[in-house]
Amino acid sequence: MNPDYLARRYAKPIVFVLCLLPAAWLALGILALQSGNVNSAAAVALGANPVEEIQDTLGIWGLRLLLVTLAVTPLRVIGGWPKLQLFRRMLGLFAFFYVAQHFLWYLFVDQAFNWAQLLADVVKRPYITAGFTAFLLLIPLAVTSTQRAMRRLGRRWQKLHRLVYPAAILGCVHFWWQVKADIREPLVYAAIAALLLGWRLLRSRQRRAAARKAQSDAGTRGQGRERYSGQDQEAARSRAPVQRLADQPPTQQ
Amino acid sequence: MSHRSRIPPSEITPEAVYRSRRAFLTGLAGAGIAATAPESLAQEVLTVNLVERPLQFKKNARFSTSEKSNSFAEITGYNNFYEFGTGKEDPAANAHRLRPKPWSVVIDGECQKPGRLALEDLLRPHPFEERIYRLRCVEAWSMVIPWIGFPLADLVKRFQPTSRAKYLEFTTLADPKQMPGQRYPVLDWPYVEGLRIDEAMNPLAILGVGLYGKLLPNQNGAPLRLVVPWKYGFKSIKSIVRIRFTEKMPSTSWALSAPREYGFFANVNPEVDHPRWSQKSERRIGSANFLARQPTLKFNGYADEVAGLYRGMNLARFF
Numbered sequence: 001m002n003p004d005y006l007a008r009r010y011a012k013p014i015v016f017v018l019c020l021l022p023a024a025w026l027a028l029g030i031l032a033l034q035s036g037n038v039n040s041a042a043a044v045a046l047g048a049n050p051v052e053e054i055q056d057t058l059g060i061w062g063l064r065l066l067l068v069t070l071a072v073t074p075l076r077v078i079g080g081w082p083k084l085q086l087f088r089r090m091l092g093l094f095a096f097f098y099v100a101q102h103f104l105w106y107l108f109v110d111q112a113f114n115w116a117q118l119l120a121d122v123v124k125r126p127y128i129t130a131g132f133t134a135f136l137l138l139i140p141l142a143v144t145s146t147q148r149a150m151r152r153l154g155r156r157w158q159k160l161h162r163l164v165y166p167a168a169i170l171g172c173v174h175f176w177w178q179v180k181a182d183i184r185e186p187l188v189y190a191a192i193a194a195l196l197l198g199w200r201l202l203r204s205r206q207r208r209a210a211a212r213k214a215q216s217d218a219g220t221r222g223q224g225r226e227r228y229s230g231q232d233q234e235a236a237r238s239r240a241p242v243q244r245l246a247d248q249p250p251t252q253q
Numbered sequence: 254m255s256h257r258s259r260i261p262p263s264e265i266t267p268e269a270v271y272r273s274r275r276a277f278l279t280g281l282a283g284a285g286i287a288a289t290a291p292e293s294l295a296q297e298v299l300t301v302n303l304v305e306r307p308l309q310f311k312k313n314a315r316f317s318t319s320e321k322s323n324s325f326a327e328i329t330g331y332n333n334f335y336e337f338g339t340g341k342e343d344p345a346a347n348a349h350r351l352r353p354k355p356w357s358v359v360i361d362g363e364c365q366k367p368g369r370l371a372l373e374d375l376l377r378p379h380p381f382e383e384r385i386y387r388l389r390c391v392e393a394w395s396m397v398i399p400w401i402g403f404p405l406a407d408l409v410k411r412f413q414p415t416s417r418a419k420y421l422e423f424t425t426l427a428d429p430k431q432m433p434g435q436r437y438p439v440l441d442w443p444y445v446e447g448l449r450i451d452e453a454m455n456p457l458a459i460l461g462v463g464l465y466g467k468l469l470p471n472q473n474g475a476p477l478r479l480v481v482p483w484k485y486g487f488k489s490i491k492s493i494v495r496i497r498f499t500e501k502m503p504s505t506s507w508a509l510s511a512p513r514e515y516g517f518f519a520n521v522n523p524e525v526d527h528p529r530w531s532q533k534s535e536r537r538i539g540s541a542n543f544l545a546r547q548p549t550l551k552f553n554g555y556a557d558e559v560a561g562l563y564r565g566m567n568l569a570r571f572f
Contacts (some may be wrong), residue, residue: 033543047341048331048538049394109544117531125529178529180392181510182339182439 007083015087019094022061023101026054055105059131062098063171063189069095070168070196077203089145092164096142099171103135127177134170137163165200168193308463310381310401316457317385318554322465323396327539329470333390334491335439336425336432337472343434348471351431351492356476362422362497365413372476376462378411379403383466384459384480389521389553391485395535400480401463406454414450414498422447422503423479424495440506446479446490447503447517449562457482457558460493483555485519516572520563521553525572 025042032043033050046053069091076084111117121128141161143149150157172193176186334344337351356372381401389395409421427443429435435442452458461480462469469475474491481488487507497503507515514528523533534546552559563571 048327049341049536050543051536052394112544112546117533121531124526127529180339181335182437184437 003083007086011083012086012090016090019065019091022057023098026057030054051109055102055110058098058102058105059175062095062102063168063175065091065095065098066164066168066171067189067192067196070164070193074196074199093142093145096138099135099138103132127174130170130177131174134167134174137167137170141167165197168197308381308401308466308468310383310463310466313382313384317383317399318387318397320385320387320397322385322399323539325465328396328398328464329472331538332472333392333486334434334472334474336434336442336444336492338434339439344472347433348475350433351426351471351475353469353471353476353492356494358477358493359495360412360497361495362499363415363418364498365415367412375408375477376403379407381462382459386457386480386482387553388482388486388489389535389549391487391515391519391527391532393530393532393535393549394538395549395553396538399465400459400461401466402459402461402480404456405448405458405460405479406456408460408496409450409453412498417500418450418498420447420449420499420502421453422495422497422499423490423493424497425490426492426494440510443494444490444506445503446488446505447499448479448481448488449502450498451562452481452559455559455562457555461489483521483552483559485521487515488519518563518568518571520559520568520572521549522551522568522572523549524551525569 025045028040028042029046029050032038032040033046037043043050069088072084072088072091076082107113107118111121122132123129141163144153144157144160153160172186172190175189176183179186330345331341332344333341334348337344337347354372357369358372358375359367359369360375361367381403383399383401385397385399387395388398423446425444426432427435448458459480461474461478462476464470464473469478471492474489474493477493478491479489479493502517505515505517507519508517521532526532532549535549536546540547550556
């Protein structure tokens with residue numbers, strides 16, 4: 001059978017359900033606590049301080065899924081699994097789903113609608129400022145995740161969605177700054193984020209270097225831009241206006 | 254602020270009478286008779302094996318809250334005890350490695366009677382009481398815990414501090430084999446805490462040996478811990494191996510780790526926020542409505558007993 005069809009028909013629903021599991025488990029726990037069924041497994045899993053456990057679980061899944069989303073492109077390119085692209089939007093939206101719930105839980109439950117306290121926290125407490133900013137950055141990405149928005153925004157869509165990079169960094173900072181002393185776990189997340197973003201940085205540098213080399217080759221041989229093709233050409237155009245000027249055949253030789 | 258009157262002298266049991274009751278009860282326990290206390294004593298007495306003698310105590314109603322105690326499962330399952338890991342459930346999972354017996358405690362520094370004492374000898378002269386205290390963690394959650402222990406003041410007097418002794422420094426056991434959390438430098442091990450000597454003499458300050466009528470579970474700081482209920486939980490150091498009388502203020506673990514966030518005094522104070530979170534309210538573990546927060550009280554509700562210790566001090570500065 002067509003692997004594309006298989007991925008859409010089966011793999012996507014499976015990933016969808018998997019992404020929903022942590023939230024469903026929390027919801028079960030809350031329902032159990034509300035109905036006084038404190039010995040059910042889901043309620044016991046929430047521990048002695050359910051509000052904090054739920055807050056932390058929502059946050060950590062938001063960060064995990066954000067990093068998983070960022071891992072899609074590297075895995076697609078390095079691993080040669082183009083089908084992964086099919087899952088990227090869903091993963092990104094789930095990341096936003098958890099981050100938004102994390103924020104709403106903090107606002108409505110932890111602070112119990114205390115807007116003054118929320119404002120004070122956002123301004124006074126750097127780790128909350130970082131987390132809140134990350135959340136704000138993700139909102140336009142979630143809003144413009146539809147096919148329609150992609151078509152309408154065209155080139156700008158990709159530019160806009162680079163906001164996911166600062167959001168991921170801020171997410172790691174938010175986690176790092178809120179632990180009391182044991183930074184081992186946030187360190188792991190920061191290292192993964194650094195790896196995923198570092199790979200992109202490296203790749204864009206290589207591409208630029210390749211584009212420059214192609215150009216200088218073209219320049220010295222007096223050949224035209226027909227040497228460019230596909231991505232290299234696009235990269236050269238979108239990223240390096242100066243190089244585009246250099247694209248003109250040299251006037252003096 | 255209202256000030257409750259001091260304990261009227263008539264309410265204090267003369268020591269001789271108290272000792273005779275204890276001798277009687279110890280006799281009962283020693284003879285293997287189930288220790289059902291005669292009602293005339295009007296004191297509930299339980300017996301549990303503690304080192305070489307039964308754990309007996311009287312209830313101290315005066316210093317106990319009437320709030321509902323947290324369950325044994327909550328008190329022993331949700332702990333901050335980084336020596337066993339930084340997760341709340343890590344201490345319960347890892348504390349079985351601790352060997353609280355045999356145990357000895359070094360008492361030294363500025364005192365007349367320094368020495369290393371076996372735990373039994375350290376505890377022998379001190380009658381135990383049950384004190385049901387609120388515990389407020391610096392992380393903005395709280396519990397109510399029925400501790401068994403004895404006044405720290407009695408121990409201080411017994412070892413006769415010199416006139417130079419201004420502070421008490423407490424040290425936790427350092428042994429990564431028993432305390433796997435110490436394999437990572439999360440804090441500068443061993444854990445150190447301290448009190449000003451007048452704080453140590455306050456009748457609310459106790460050394461804990463048990464809870465819920467039983468010996469302290471390892472994850473709660475067996476076999477000997479401090480309990481100072483008007484301060485954030487991290488001041489109440491666990492598994493103590495050394496008590497030192499000092500002239501200078503001790504360098505305490507959390508104050509060393511993050512001096513901007515944790516001070517030496519660490520008195521519960523809703524008016525002074527932690528730099529990263531508000532201390533105005535707290536979540537009571539196990540409350541019927543698990544979503545509810547309750548306001549945090551100054552000195553954790555023990556202002557009548559301890560506010561005088563800090564008269565004239567700027568508590569925002571000496572946090």
